[in-house]
Amino acid sequence: MNLATLVESSVWFFVGYFVLINGSYLLIHGAALVGARRDSRERSVDAPYNLHESPFVPGIAVVLPAYNEAPVIVSSIRSLLSVEYPDFEVVVVNDGSTDGTLERVKAEFDLERADAAYPLDPPCEPITDVYRASDANLVVLDKENGGKADALNAGLFFTDQPLFCAVDADTIIERSALLEVVRPFLRDPERMLATGGTVRVANGCSIRDGVVQRVGLADSRLVNLQTMEYLRAFLSGRIGLSVLNSLLIISGAFGVFRTSAVREIGGYSTDSITEDMELILALHHHFAERDRAYSVEFVPDAVVWTEAPESRAVLARQRSRWYRGLLESLLTHRGMVGRRRYGAVGLVALPFFVLVEALGPLIEGVGYVLIPVAFLLGVLDVPFFVLFVAVALGLGTLMSWLSVFTEVVSFRRYTRPRDIVAILGYGVAENVLYRQWKALIAWKALLQFVRGDKSWGEMTRVGLEK
Incomplete structure (x- = not known):
């Protein structure tokens, strides 16, 4: 086989x-359009009872792990305490912070030490103190540092609520989000194990007292x-x-789970x-192995807002961790593939x-390098090169624009025409520049994974309230 044939x-x-x-x-987007239309019909039908007053609404513990989250912790707690839900408590787990996170919470919410015994022996690093707020459903656990999953376990094994909601410390939750995300548990209380909501980017939004007042885009192109x-x-x-019925990830920024499960x-x-994906895969694995009927669902109307990285270095560390976590989880549960x-x-x-998701970025990365080089060397003719560019960029842009269509028609958080036009523009730019950069990050992450790198990487917060 000559070089030209090999390149072709x-x-x-x-x-x-x-x-x-x-x-x-x-194909997935086609299924999403069907799901969005179904959800829209369900939203248009009034509930037969008031969820605020229903005795059947299960109690929820909102567990917020916090490590060095001083810039955002107060606004996040305010947001959580303002949610519309009849029976909930906020459990903040200070995971050995060194930046004054606990001190800010103490000063803002007038915490007092409380004598509180765990209902179960928690699989986490030692708890040093338990605090309660006198005028709010707020509990703060102060523990030695053990990482995010360890902090979540502390809150999970502390609460006696039948459901718990895991959120990130940089999360702003919409007031109706808990009522929305719990609906599948009311519809199918025996089978439902977990539900997740939509995570949106908060940078560029106007936020006051833990509430998104106005939705907008950021000044940063990287954020947009x-x-x-x-x-x-x-x-x-x-x-x-x-x-x-193929949901493998419920974002760590916002998910509700049956505590006992x-x-x-x-x-x-x-x-x-990546404790969020690992948890969902472990639940799938455990309940399917035992032939127990269960369900895991996504609820698009349940919305939280999160702070996105504003620097390439921080974003690269985040995406590297996500990709390494994906490989780790797929390897751990490889026995489920095709079964x-x-x-x-x-x-x-x-x-x-x-x-x-795993092989795609790697193969894309090789294609982004090999095919342009072959074209510049004259080995590849123009029609083939145009075909590659059309497939690589055109289809990707189409997918991005279809998502914008779903947003505009069904969910309508972005309402200003200039914002919608700008997002469409970023749908093009994402496939011209951003996607290639992510392929490079995936290759670097693969090498880190092979070397056994399990580092988290520092996620610098700047705060959401302006």
């Missing part, structure tokens, strides 16, 4: 793989690229996978660097994550 075969391979990736996303990415991930990916599997894994006993998770979701 390689081009067709990369074009075919790009079609596979974007075709898979297109993430805004476009989040829209596609949640309003296409999560909705579609949920419709297909998570305790049954031993809580969060403290060995994983009928695990239902749609084994036959659909896991193969998709292996072929598209």
